[in-house]
Each structure stands twice: as C-alpha cells, then as structure tokens.
Amino acid sequence: MKCDIVLAGVGGQGILSIAAILDAVALKQDFSVKQAEVHGMAQRGGAVQSHLRISDRPIASDLIPQGEAELILSVEPMEALRYLPWLADGGTVVSSASPLVNIPNYPGIEEILATIRRIPRHVLVDSRVLAKEAGNTRAENMVMLGAASPFLPLSTDLLRAEVIAAFASRGDRIAEANGRAFDLGREAAQGARCGPRG
Amino acid sequence: MSPSSAGPRELLLGDEAVALAAIHAGISGAFAYPGTPSTEILEYIQRQAVPGISACWSTNEKVAYEEALGMSYAGHRALVSMKHVGLNVAADPFMNSGITGVNGGLVLAVADDPGMHSSQNEQDSRIYARFAMLPCLEPCDQQMAYDMVRQAFDISERLGLPVMVRLVTRLAHSRAVVATKEPRPPDPRPPAEGRAWILLPVNARVGYRRLVDRQVEVRAAVAELGCSRREGAPGNGLAVIAAGIAWNYLLECHLGGEELPPSLRVSGYPLCEEGIAGILAAAEEVLVLEDGYPFIEETIQGFPPRDRPRIRGRLDGTLPRTGELTPDLVRAALERAGHEVREVEGPVAPRPPVLCSGCPHADTLEALNAAMRAVPGGRAFSDIGCYTLGALPPLEAIHTCVDMGASIGMAVGAARAGLRPSLAVIGDSTFMHSGMTPLVDAAREDTPVTIIILDNSTVGMTGGQPTAATGDELRRVVAGLGVPEEHLRTVVPLPKKREEITRVLVEEMNHPGVSVVIASRTCVQEAKRRARRGRKEATA
Numbered sequence: 001m002k003c004d005i006v007l008a009g010v011g012g013q014g015i016l017s018i019a020a021i022l023d024a025v026a027l028k029q030d031f032s033v034k035q036a037e038v039h040g041m042a043q044r045g046g047a048v049q050s051h052l053r054i055s056d057r058p059i060a061s062d063l064i065p066q067g068e069a070e071l072i073l074s075v076e077p078m079e080a081l082r083y084l085p086w087l088a089d090g091g092t093v094v095s096s097a098s099p100l101v102n103i104p105n106y107p108g109i110e111e112i113l114a115t116i117r118r119i120p121r122h123v124l125v126d127s128r129v130l131a132k133e134a135g136n137t138r139a140e141n142m143v144m145l146g147a148a149s150p151f152l153p154l155s156t157d158l159l160r161a162e163v164i165a166a167f168a169s170r171g172d173r174i175a176e177a178n179g180r181a182f183d184l185g186r187e188a189a190q191g192a193r194c195g196p197r198g
Numbered sequence: 199m200s201p202s203s204a205g206p207r208e209l210l211l212g213d214e215a216v217a218l219a220a221i222h223a224g225i226s227g228a229f230a231y232p233g234t235p236s237t238e239i240l241e242y243i244q245r246q247a248v249p250g251i252s253a254c255w256s257t258n259e260k261v262a263y264e265e266a267l268g269m270s271y272a273g274h275r276a277l278v279s280m281k282h283v284g285l286n287v288a289a290d291p292f293m294n295s296g297i298t299g300v301n302g303g304l305v306l307a308v309a310d311d312p313g314m315h316s317s318q319n320e321q322d323s324r325i326y327a328r329f330a331m332l333p334c335l336e337p338c339d340q341q342m343a344y345d346m347v348r349q350a351f352d353i354s355e356r357l358g359l360p361v362m363v364r365l366v367t368r369l370a371h372s373r374a375v376v377a378t379k380e381p382r383p384p385d386p387r388p389p390a391e392g393r394a395w396i397l398l399p400v401n402a403r404v405g406y407r408r409l410v411d412r413q414v415e416v417r418a419a420v421a422e423l424g425c426s427r428r429e430g431a432p433g434n435g436l437a438v439i440a441a442g443i444a445w446n447y448l449l450e451c452h453l454g455g456e457e458l459p460p461s462l463r464v465s466g467y468p469l470c471e472e473g474i475a476g477i478l479a480a481a482e483e484v485l486v487l488e489d490g491y492p493f494i495e496e497t498i499q500g501f502p503p504r505d506r507p508r509i510r511g512r513l514d515g516t517l518p519r520t521g522e523l524t525p526d527l528v529r530a531a532l533e534r535a536g537h538e539v540r541e542v543e544g545p546v547a548p549r550p551p552v553l554c555s556g557c558p559h560a561d562t563l564e565a566l567n568a569a570m571r572a573v574p575g576g577r578a579f580s581d582i583g584c585y586t587l588g589a590l591p592p593l594e595a596i597h598t599c600v601d602m603g604a605s606i607g608m609a610v611g612a613a614r615a616g617l618r619p620s621l622a623v624i625g626d627s628t629f630m631h632s633g634m635t636p637l638v639d640a641a642r643e644d645t646p647v648t649i650i651i652l653d654n655s656t657v658g659m660t661g662g663q664p665t666a667a668t669g670d671e672l673r674r675v676v677a678g679l680g681v682p683e684e685h686l687r688t689v690v691p692l693p694k695k696r697e698e699i700t701r702v703l704v705e706e707m708n709h710p711g712v713s714v715v716i717a718s719r720t721c722v723q724e725a726k727r728r729a730r731r732g733r734k735e736a737t738a
Contacts, residue, residue: 012553023209023373033209036372038315039234039661044584046551047354051372060449062339062372065525067537078547084540104592107545115544169734 001031001151002055004064006083009075010100011048014141018073019050021166023147026054036062045102046172047079053154061091073148075127075141076100079090084119089174092121094148096188098128123147123189130184136174146185156186201326205606210376212369215340216307217246219347222381226274227252229262231631232660233281234316235370236309239456240279241663250384255657257666258602258631259284263291263306268306271395272358273352273387277603282323287602287632289326294397295360296330297405301390303354305347305440312489314520316659318582318601320520324467327362328510331409333420334362334467336344336442338372341464344597346423348379353419357412358485366489367522386551412510417468425473435508437481438532439464439474441494444487447528464494474498478506485531486511489523553587558719559652561691563588565699566623566650570595572700573707577612581605581633583625584658585669586720596623603632609647610640619648619707626653630666634679637714641680644711647705651676651714652691654721669718677715685713692719 005022019035023094024065026033066085072093074080080095085091095116098147099109116122125147127140134143142163149156163182167175209216217239220228221542230240232255235252243253259280262559266278284307292306301589308326311317319494327334335350337343343365350361393401394408428439440448452458460478464470478484478498484507492512499509510516516531517523529536552561563585571578580586580596581604588595598608613620624633629651640647655668667675677686685706689699701716706713720728 010549027209027375032375034372034374036368039237039371044551044554044659045549045588047549059374060453061446061525062368062374062443063447063525064527065450065536067539078545079549081542081544081546084542089538103547103549105547107547111545118543176214 001153002053002057002110003071004069004088005052005054005071006053006086007050007073008065008083009048009141010077010079010102011045013075013100014138015048015050015061015075017166018141019052020143021159021162022052022054022152022154025154028158029154031056031153032059034059034062045167046118047082049083050173071148073144073149075144076134077109077116077124078107081112081115083186087119090121092123092151093119094123094125094144094145094151096125096127098126098140125185126186127185130188131181134177134181134184136177139178142178142181143185146182149186151184205554207375207377209373210340210344211238211371211373212337212340212365212704213309214242215343215376216347216363216365217242218378219344220277220305220351221246221248221251222378223348223351224382224384225251225277226302226384226386227266227269228277228279229256229266230279231256231259231262231284232657232663233284235311235365235367236284236307236659237660237663238283238370239277239307239662243277249738252476255413255663259288260291261304262293263288266304267291267295267298270300270302273302273389275384276304277305277307279309281317282308282310282321283317283319284308285323285326292326292360292526293330296332296409297397297402298395299358299405299706300354300360301387303351304360305350306360306362307347307365308362309370310365310490311367312442312541313367315367318599320490323362323364323501325491326491327467331413331416332360333357333416334363334364335420335423336465336467337369338442338445338463338465339369340372340376343369343435344378346465346600349423352427357415358411359412359416364442366443368489370561388432388496397630399662405641414470417471420466420468421470421472424464425470427473427476428458428461428463430449430460432480432629433459435482437477437484438493439477439484439486441488444523444528445490447523448487448736450525451529451532451534469494469497481507483508483510485516486530487517487523488529488638492519513672535629551587552582552590555582555723556722557689558717558721559585560593560649560656561587561693561696562652562699562717563593563623565691565696566621567593567595568700569703572704573619576621576707577617578621578623579605579608580622580626581614581628583628583652585625587651588623592706602628603636606633606636606640606647610636610645613645613647615625618646620646621707622647622649624651625653625673626650626655626656626668627657627665629672631676636674637676637679637681640712644735647704647712648709649712649714650703651716653716653718654724655718656724657722658723660720662721662727673716676716681712681714683709685709687713687715688717689717690719
C-alpha cells in the first residue's frame, strides 16, 4: 500500500494542521510517513502545499514524483488545479468549492469548478458553508479532511479522534466544532462521490 | 550508517532531528538567528527547555557563531545553526575557527535553500566547508540527520575542529520517523589554554599549518561515514554518484524493483578519494546528482580532462544548472520513462505571498508612496523581511533588497552620489542584525538619508521570534548611535495616521542630514500569538 497526497491551499488555511493529523494517525497505524512542507515567505497568504506520503514500506523521496499522487486534497479550488501534474492516472481530487480571492486576477470560479468536474474522480465540497454549519468558520480545513477521509488508507475513527485531540488545547467548544466539521465533510463527500468507487 | 539502537521513535522535521541529536549529544548551548529553512532547529531546543542548555536567539549569525565558539573555548559542546546566507555573515569567525581549533565539540548546522523558496540566492555551503578546510557531513534523510549530528560532535572533539552539517530545504522541512539513541550528559573539559586561540600572525601561521597537516585526519574521519557504495547492475556502463537528499531521488526511481546502477552515496566532505576513484573506474559514464552547486561534479572533472569516464550532471545540461533537484529531474536524467503527467488545466493564476490584512508595514509603505510622490526623484532602498513584499503590486514601494542591513549602507552610498531623497526601509530585527553599523556611518557624516525602521516588535517572516530591541529600547539604540533627537521621529502606522506619517516623512526627506523615522506597531500575527499565550496563561 502506498498513498501519496498533495495537500494544497492558501497560507493561513491550516494545511499543516491537516498534515499533522494525517501524520499522527498514519503512525498510529504503523505506516511509514514522509511529509515535506513549506515554511517562511510562502506562508504569507500565498499558495501553500505539502507532500505527504504514507506507505507500508520504506519511503525514499520526501517529494512525490509527478503523476504519482493518489489524492490531491485542496482547501481552495484554484489551488487544486495548480498541482494536477502530480495527480496519478485514476487519482482523486478532493477540493473545496469555496474560492479564496486574495489576488486581483482571480479567474472565474465557474471555469475552475468546471475543470475540476472534468476530472474523472473528484469531490467538490462547499467547505465554507459546512464550516459555518459546524459552528466555526475557521474549520474549513477539517471539513476537507473529513471529505478526503473515504479515500485514505486510515481509520475514520482514529482520524476523528485526532481532530478532537489536535484542537483540545483551544477548548471543548472549538474542538467539538472541528469534529463536527470533519463529520459534515465526510458526509458531503459520501453523498457527492463521483466516478468508480475505490 | 550503523543501525540505531531501539530508542524512542519520533516524527521529526530534519531541523528537529538535528536539534534533538544535539541535545542528546550533550550540548550546553545552542545559538542561532532565525532564517528559513533553519529556524526550527533552535525553536525545537527552546521548546524542550532542557535544564542546563542555554538556547537564546542571537542578534545575528556572526554573533551566534562567536558565542558558540566561546562556549567551546570554555570546554562545553555547542550547536550553532543558520541558513546558508547567514554563513556569509558568520564567515569571519567560521573561517578562523578552523585555525584556532575547538575545545568542546562545535557543530555548525547550516540549511541551504536550493530553488530559493525563501532566500536571495542558492549558494552551496559545501564550498564554505572546503574553503575553511573543515569537515562537512550531508545527511540523506531525517534519521541520518540525527545520527550524523551525534557523530559530528564526536569528530569535532576527536579532531579539535568545528564540523559542518549541511541540510537542504527538503530535508530541513520534511518530517519522517527518527529512532533516537541514549542521550549522553555534557562532560565539560577545562577551558582552553595556550596561544592557539590568539590569532596574531605568529600564532596563526602555526595554526594554519596545523589545519593543513590535519587534513589527512579530516579525510579519514569523514571517509568512515562520508561514502557508501552499492554494487548494483553494471548494465549499460552508467554509474551514479548521489549526494545527500539526491540519494533518495535515485532510490525513488528504482522502487519498481529495478536494480540500481553501480552507485556511490556521498554524505561527507572532503570527498572520499577511494570511493570516487572506484566508481569512476567502474563506468563509462557517470551521472552526478546533487542539490545545490555542481560541487562534486566540478571536483571530479579535473582540468584538463583526463582519462576518465564522461561526467554528466548540472554542467553538461543533463540536469538544470540552477534550481532545486526533484525526483522528476533525476528520473529524466536517468532516461527512465516516467508516468504520463497531466498539464495544469483550467485557469490558474499565480498567488504570491502578500502582507497580512491589517499589517502595519502596509500603512507605512502607503505613506511612503505618498511622500515619494510629494518629493519626487528618490529611491527607497530596502531589506530582508516581510516588508520586501512591498516591492510587489499593489504597493511597489521599495526599489532594492540585497542582504541583511544593505538598505542603510546603500542609501548612504547613493546619497553621497547625490541621490535625493535617499531612503532606507528596514525592520527592527534586521536593523539590530546588521543596520546599526551603517547607521553609525550615516550619523557620523550627517549624510542626507532618511531611514524608516519598521518596528513591529518581532521577527515576522520566520514566525515571530523575539527581536533584540523594540519600542523605547530601539529608540535609545538609534539615539545612542548619534542620530539627533529632533530628527528621530516616531509614528504609529495605522490607516487613519497615513497622512500624518506622510507629512513626517516629507519633512525628514527635505532635511539635508541623517534622520530616522520609527514606525512602531506590533505585527498582527504576533499580536494574535501574544493574545493566545495570554489566554493560555490566564486559564492555567
């Protein structure tokens, strides 16, 4: 088993929080993990990505070769498109449908979503609405983690428990909202899943 | 690499593996100035808060190196860490520490940034190690980073020399599981004695001779762990030399069960002559894979070309001469078929980093733009920090960014060429790092420059480390360097104050001597972090 994931989004959306939760659960399940992330200048509201590799065998490269990612998990729709060269044949794109417009030349959102819909296996989730429904507008990243969970070789129960643990220090209310965000994302993905089921 | 004993296993960034190894090697102190991708080394040591280990940010990399050298002189082990361009700042003590030698073990962890993810250049620190004639270890992965830092302390004490450990961004900022070994306590030696540390020419000649003579031992020490040969399948006469992280990319291209070609993994310098000679003898063609400069490639090319196999790599165009190495580039260089790769589809616009919403720098730079329109013809020399983003639209407020502190020096030089108005824009931490000395020049000669210090009370770009002086402290430093009180102004960068800031700037730009305007408001990210810490303390 190997599962190569490109995590994508915009600096400040909590991409590295998703990565930390995936890392922790993969280790609990005794998988090998490598996770390359971007710090520094690139974090300031710019495009951010992390390469996360999970395998039951030793992993060589910290970077995923192009064309080998089973999953692109993006908290922002245009950012999902940026990393398509990494997507494997038959790979899945799980993306938020909610654009984050912080540049003057942000393209038309309909064209972006239409491009994602042309990918045979894709899931689009309105993470902004679901995060609000969960009770924390900052929990879009956990909505997307939930939406990706059906496609991961990881236990859903362990993932959810790790979400709660990750936010425990911010208080019960925030932790529970993030747990709900995870659940809503997962439900949305199961309802919306396209293409052949894996 | 010897297998590690079964200690606890932790998921660590390459930087954190370096930090933990140093703690386990028995350091008494760690020294650093923040800089991507090396910042997390000192941060990790600070978080561990091990009793007896001093771990404070230094004012710049030169100071950090000297403090580490002083700790070594006193007989204790020390770690000093920095990014590659930080070693330019620390080059003076680094070069000379090979001549003094060390007492307690001294390891320099330096993180290069090939591809310039967050840097001004992609210089290769291995060249500095060769320049200083000091050993350099280059781990391939996080486990080796841990193991090699521990070995580096042993080598340092055995040879009496500092040892460099070179990381690249992809190792520094990538996580993997690391098995740790039994920590050892510090066992301090008595402080150093004798003339070796007094680099008068009469002593330095002796020390330099000693360093030159010791190269045999340096080579022997590195040879044990610096290179490892895989016989592989001779196949078409191709052999591969892969250094550091490039070794992983080579393995990645052979995961499908294909056997490696005869290969040499390089993880230490000076290069192991026997290992290199062996691999050259075994092949008709040698592909060199290394991240950064074509360092190995140039070394083994020789001049004029001798009787050796054809060397392929960054110099002959097999690999790009610039930029970060990737598994895809390695695959192409090995002429192996890759997967079918999709193009980026649909509309994708670049999304460069931007100043945060509510950033005080934006208010100051807007006011600067208005002032420059009022007093046209000038230039704003700037510096390293978040405010460098002020060069991009929509602000486009600054004209240069070269190195830490260059804003003030360049403004002084330009003013002496008659450029008016000549401005410098520099952050509080960068000012303390390298801005004070050029300000002394400006103040002594009363050179007509206007220096804007953006005092956001933190090192913002690297994630909010404490700055050496801020607020009143900073003001006193500036006054103490000789800036007259009437031309040392303080403003508060807020949207509603922009006109006032513009007015102050215009007044000072028209003043025919040195002036400093401190724009003082806490970074918005730092304010959030402080509020969070405050809440935590309140609930604790």
